[in-house]
Amino acid sequence: MKPTDQxxxxxxxxxxxxxxxxxxxxxxxxxxxATDWVRKHVDRRTVDLGERMxxxxxxxxxxxxxxxxxxxxxxDEHEPMAVRxxxxxxxxxxxxxxxxxxxCGQCGNIxxxxxxxxxxxxEFGFVPGKDYxxxxxxxxxTAWNYHGSGIGNxxxxxxxxxxxxxxxxxxxxxxxxxxxxxxPLVHCGTSFGNYKEIRKYLIESAELREKxxxxxxxxxxxxxxxxxxxxxxxxxxxxxxxMRNRIASELQKIDVSNIRATAHVACHYYKMVHEDAVYDPExxxxxxxxxxxxxxxxxxxxxxxxxTWYDCCGFGFRHIISEREFTRSxxxxxxxxxxxxxxxxxxxxxxxxxxxxxxxKNQWIGKAHDQNFSIPIVADVQFAALACGADPFxxxxxxxxxxPCEDLVEKMGISWSEAxxxxxxxxxxxxxxxxEYLYNPELAYGGQA
Amino acid sequence: MQQIxxxxxxxxxxxxxxxxCLNCGICTATCPAxxxxxxxxxxxxxxxxxxxxxxxxxxxxxxxxxCAQCMTCAARCPFKNSPGGLVAIMRxxxxxxxxxxxKDVLRPFGRVMLKLITTGNQLSPDMIQPDHFPDWGPNxxxxxxDLTVLRKAIPVKTLQTVETxxxxxxxxxxxxxTIWEMTGVLKSLELMDENLFDVIExxxxxxxxxxxxxxxxxxxxx
Ligand code: SF4
Ligand code: SF4
Numbered sequence: 001m002k003p004t005d006q007x008x009x010x011x012x013x014x015x016x017x018x019x020x021x022x023x024x025x026x027x028x029x030x031x032x033x034a035t036d037w038v039r040k041h042v043d044r045r046t047v048d049l050g051e052r053m054x055x056x057x058x059x060x061x062x063x064x065x066x067x068x069x070x071x072x073x074x075x076d077e078h079e080p081m082a083v084r085x086x087x088x089x090x091x092x093x094x095x096x097x098x099x100x101x102x103x104c105g106q107c108g109n110i111x112x113x114x115x116x117x118x119x120x121x122x123e124f125g126f127v128p129g130k131d132y133x134x135x136x137x138x139x140x141x142t143a144w145n146y147h148g149s150g151i152g153n154x155x156x157x158x159x160x161x162x163x164x165x166x167x168x169x170x171x172x173x174x175x176x177x178x179x180x181x182x183x184p185l186v187h188c189g190t191s192f193g194n195y196k197e198i199r200k201y202l203i204e205s206a207e208l209r210e211k212x213x214x215x216x217x218x219x220x221x222x223x224x225x226x227x228x229x230x231x232x233x234x235x236x237x238x239x240x241x242x243m244r245n246r247i248a249s250e251l252q253k254i255d256v257s258n259i260r261a262t263a264h265v266a267c268h269y270y271k272m273v274h275e276d277a278v279y280d281p282e283x284x285x286x287x288x289x290x291x292x293x294x295x296x297x298x299x300x301x302x303x304x305x306x307x308t309w310y311d312c313c314g315f316g317f318r319h320i321i322s323e324r325e326f327t328r329s330x331x332x333x334x335x336x337x338x339x340x341x342x343x344x345x346x347x348x349x350x351x352x353x354x355x356x357x358x359x360x361k362n363q364w365i366g367k368a369h370d371q372n373f374s375i376p377i378v379a380d381v382q383f384a385a386l387a388c389g390a391d392p393f394x395x396x397x398x399x400x401x402x403x404p405c406e407d408l409v410e411k412m413g414i415s416w417s418e419a420x421x422x423x424x425x426x427x428x429x430x431x432x433x434x435x436e437y438l439y440n441p442e443l444a445y446g447g448q449a
Numbered sequence: 450m451q452q453i454x455x456x457x458x459x460x461x462x463x464x465x466x467x468x469x470c471l472n473c474g475i476c477t478a479t480c481p482a483x484x485x486x487x488x489x490x491x492x493x494x495x496x497x498x499x500x501x502x503x504x505x506x507x508x509x510x511x512x513x514x515x516c517a518q519c520m521t522c523a524a525r526c527p528f529k530n531s532p533g534g535l536v537a538i539m540r541x542x543x544x545x546x547x548x549x550x551x552k553d554v555l556r557p558f559g560r561v562m563l564k565l566i567t568t569g570n571q572l573s574p575d576m577i578q579p580d581h582f583p584d585w586g587p588n589x590x591x592x593x594x595d596l597t598v599l600r601k602a603i604p605v606k607t608l609q610t611v612e613t614x615x616x617x618x619x620x621x622x623x624x625x626x627t628i629w630e631m632t633g634v635l636k637s638l639e640l641m642d643e644n645l646f647d648v649i650e651x652x653x654x655x656x657x658x659x660x661x662x663x664x665x666x667x668x669x670x671x
Pocket of ligand 2: 476479480481482483489490515516517518519520521522523532533534536
């Protein structure tokens, strides 16, 4: 017999319904009709949908033909891999020659995810300055501020987007390559959603293009008098997604089959301009975006579903700063508690600055409200790096996390105390100025490889 | 009041974000803000759809600031509306009209705004400290130590900073200031918080001077 909750409803939490789930008592015919409708319109808008949504890239190609813009294209040199998106488009994900576009929240407080990403690139034998670049000539997308405060506007967001991506386009020159050599890889979920939305507006509105062309002209950031717009906006977790099998087969050192992993995908990854988010029929039946889950599966972890998978983390942009009761109540009640109770998760994997911060940092205060739930929160790429033998402190930088990562690391068979001891020794070296780098630090300032 | 409504409706995104409404409530059912506040995306959409000017104005006095901008509503709505996107337009209009709600809500955000407008970064390592976020607990870092040293232990040079999330070149910052100016962002800031605006202006002037000096030095070197 299935377990039931206090109302007598089947309590099938792990299968995807919380204990609050109640039968609708629809007739079979009604249920089929309702389910079909939801499938078609809401949940699974994938490959089998037939009707395709308007594809912004086609309009971009037209504008380029008319001589209005230049498209920063993904070429064979970027060794792209094709993926399917929610509406069945094919999206190219470049795997090489990447321009790391950092995230203003992540770097300040979850530095382990950019470092894990660069670490992976080195492990694959990528040459810094040729196969990837991390430079200081970039601003944040500034969308965090916009969504939090309303200060900012479409024009400022568009100008920032085009400025940063122009820099990505020309950055190769300094290192003796062609224009367009490096392709931007966006680290942040908010930037990813924002850039896609803004790109859509730019393509739709000649007026907006005209306005920002003036600004970019003043900054000296036009090419042949034209705006440079990227062919695809690519998120780092999409890179991890397409590299997952190589990560697992070439680099994995640790068996993670005893780890129960839950996924939380950033809202702005798949709910903004959702037609472009990556879906894969092989991953959760294509009913949910594939990223995060796919890498956890490739590594052999147990991916456990939970009823509030779809909910946001509670970040709220402004809320995490000035309405913290909302943020922490939402994150504890709708994410941490549920992942603990329904999935008994060893870890929650996420792919964005805001989500990792929100769910990581707000667990302690829960105790004040008798919410004694805790779960380690790390990015997908950090988890993958751990599974591939990266140092939990020096590379994965777990020392910046407030959530209880110790148990997870130990359960993976890595000694936390040993790693911590080594790191503390290393800190003494750092104080003396003996610092280790993943690559030649001069590259950060536009130096030669 | 009518002007406020006209400004919302006049935004070029408006027709994209509002396509009719079934009043089905899917958006509200899925909305995190609706769990905690007297706020409902369905209500916002209905008010706009039925052109209820007076109540739209009322909603802008407080409600619109509850939205967490997660866009869950936008992904779920069968009519392809974006209640969250409409709220974003309403917030911009609230600022343009210097509404008190915008000023009140943005005041506690000032410190972060200062950081963002001047450096392009939002939360920096020196802000993520227990004195700024006491509710994040005493152990928001797992290793004791001086922040500068801990940052130096990150094996990526651009991240070894304390006051910004990563090191941003001076030229980049100066370009960003030009964007703020030319797109009216600094103007909006001045409307919302004059003191903050003054502090930011001084900072920007200083950085620009620094950059000009640097350029001159480069020329002298040549
Ligand atoms: S989900 Fe869409 S159609 Fe339904 S109430 Fe909300 S805005 Fe209206
Ligand atoms: S974007 Fe705003 S209105 Fe929409 S679901 Fe999120 S919090 Fe609710």
